[in-house]
Amino acid sequence: MVQRITSQMLLHSSQSNMQSSLANLAKLQNQAGTQKVINKPSDDPAGAGESMRIRADQRALKQYSTNIGDGLAWLGTADDALSSATATMRTVRDLTVQGGNAGALSATSREAIATQLDSLKDQLLATANTKYAGRSIFAGNSDAGEAFNAAYASTAVPGSAVERRVSPTSTVRVDVDGTAAFGSGATSAFALIENIAADLRAGVDVSARLTEVDTAMSAILGEQSRVGSRYTQLETSKELNMSQAGSLENQRASVEDVDLSKVILELKSQEVAYQTALAVTARALQPTLMSFLS
Secondary structure (H helix, E strand, C coil): CCCCCCHHHHHHHHHHHHHHHHHHHHHHHHHHHHCECCCCHHHCHHHHHHHHHHHHHHHHHHHHHHHHHHHHHHHHHHHHHHHHHHHHHHHHHHHHHHHCCHHHCCHHHHHHHHHHHHHHHHHHHHHHCCEECCEECCCCCCCCCCCECCCCCECCCCCCCCEEEEECCEEEECCCCHHHHHCCHHHCHHHHHHHHHHHHHHCCCCHHHHHHHHHHHHHHHHHHHHHHHHHHHHHHHHHHHHHHHHHHHHHHHHHHECCHHHHHHHHHHHHHHHHHHHHHHHHHCCCCHHHHHC
């Protein structure tokens, strides 16, 4: 049985085809203007989901990079402080050696050395109270204003540490255990220097204190070595994050961004197709008297 094709059916079919062609043209124009394949989730639901996952990973990686930068600043400040502390302790050792020759020194000379030691003690205490961004680098998570008080006691909360997350599975400590570096209270490096100065003023031979000075210096150097190790770890994490950032950006571009040359070619092809459809439809569906009467 032959199906009867009416002018009205041809008209509806032509309109439907032209609307579809126009929609494709509008989609390509939008892609060319925004240079994005996905402008709304309905454009590509699977691609939109993948895009959201990639962008979430990028945001996390950006936060890790911020954490790494902050951690490097903390550890850089700590390394400078420990280097200064080591230099101070070397000077303390030199003065202790000099003061150990008690028989050849006058009371005035011993007082002069003791005065220098007092100054070095204050300098070391100031170094131990170094801060970064308003927080002491030797006091862990303590909210005290300083890492060591006037009695040379550490104000750090036992077991506390300042850490920065540098990956989904890794954190790095960025502060320094002040007690491990300088001791605390009567057993601190500050108290040791104070005792050496007191011995000099009392005319006591301070040569026996050299072992204690070397021990105190070794403790500082040990913490500086740990700081250097963690700094290297952060540098490695920084390079890894930069590599991952490039990889994620390539993934995002492959999902979201258009191939502009390809889109422009398709756009021109679709424009020609639409214009041709308009011309053919205009010739095939000539208006009749019934078209005007309806």
